[in-house]
Amino acid sequence: MSNTTARIAVAYHSGNGHTARQAQAVAAGAAEVPGAVADLVSLDELTDDVWERLQAADAIIFGTPTYMGSPSAVFKAFAEASVKVWAADLGWRDKIAAGFTNSKAMSGDKLNSIVDLAVFAAQHGMIWVGLDIYPGWAESTASIEDLNRLGSWLGAMAQSDADLSAEKAPPETDLRTAAALGARVATITLRHQRGSLAA
Numbered sequence: 680m681s682n683t684t685a686r687i688a689v690a691y692h693s694g695n696g697h698t699a700r701q702a703q704a705v706a707a708g709a710a711e712v713p714g715a716v717a718d719l720v721s722l723d724e725l726t727d728d729v730w731e732r733l734q735a736a737d738a739i740i741f742g743t744p745t746y747m748g749s750p751s752a753v754f755k756a757f758a759e760a761s762v763k764v765w766a767a768d769l770g771w772r773d774k775i776a777a778g779f780t781n782s783k784a785m786s787g788d789k790l791n792s793i794v795d796l797a798v799f800a801a802q803h804g805m806i807w808v809g810l811d812i813y814p815g816w817a818e819s820t821a822s823i824e825d826l827n828r829l830g831s832w833l834g835a836m837a838q839s840d841a842d843l844s845a846e847k848a849p850p851e852t853d854l855r856t857a858a859a860l861g862a863r864v865a866t867i868t869l870r871h872q873r874g875s876l877a878a
Contacts, residue, residue, distance in 0.1 A: 683876070685715040685868040687861065688733050691742030691779075692722045692753040696845030698744045698781045701837045704854040705740055705779060708861030715865035722757045730764070738775035738868040739805070740861065741796045745780045748788035750795050758799050769804040775868045776800035777808045779835035779857055781849055793834040808867050809833045810860055815852070824852050826859060835860040 687709040693699035699721075706717035720732050733739055743754035750758070764770040778796030780789050797807050809832045815825020829836040835857045839848035 683714060683869060683872045685712075685738065685865055685872060686718065686736045687715055687738045687740065687865050687868065688718045688720050688736035689740045689742060689861070690720045690722055690729075690733060690757075692744070692751050692757070693742075693845075694744050694746070694751060694753075697837070697839040697848055698742055698779075700845050700854065701779055701781050701835070701849060701857045702742045704857035705742065705835070705861035708858030709740075709865040710861075711858075712862050712865035712869070714869050717861065717865075722753060725757060725760055734764070734770065736774065737872060738777070738808075738864050739771065739800075740864055741776065741778045741799070743778075743780055743792060743796070745782040745787050745789045745792040748791050750780070750792050761799075761803070765803055772804035774803075774805050775808055775864055775871060776803075776805035777834060777860055777864045779837070779860060781837040781839055781853075783839055783841040785829070785838055787838070789829075789836045790831070790833070793831065793836070797833060806871070808864050810835060810856070811863060812856070812859060823850070826852065826856050828852050828856070 691702040743750040814830035816828040837849035837853035
């Protein structure tokens, strides 16, 4: 039996609290996997503590709201500031990575944000993990309560009605989908670690 612990950092920005709820769900899903611990890392202020927590993580799940079809300016500032990690011999090389995003529109061009996150992770030499859930809400007999109701594989998507507070949105189905992403990343990270130890 391995004593390996997978440290999963959920590095996110949230403008109005909706993406923060999604981040909490991702972290909760990761923490439910035996051998994994989750760390919620807000990117509002890029302190030394933030960079140290991300460096200590075995996986980083990036989260951002989608504004005007791309990640928020706060997240973009973080991405650009991470050049110091990149310049230090790809300091996040071989960490597991994943991503999630939220917008008020059903589409909102959220895919563009997830692609941005995947390219960002690739530039850091990270290993991207997507969702492994068939699209929900995709047949006449399907339900809005289905997991992955927005049909994304590259990362977890959520939709929050503009007139609802973060206490009421995103809906539970999107939060369950976020938790599924967290659990998948934790599981893959543990496998990756155990494979590395055996190599």
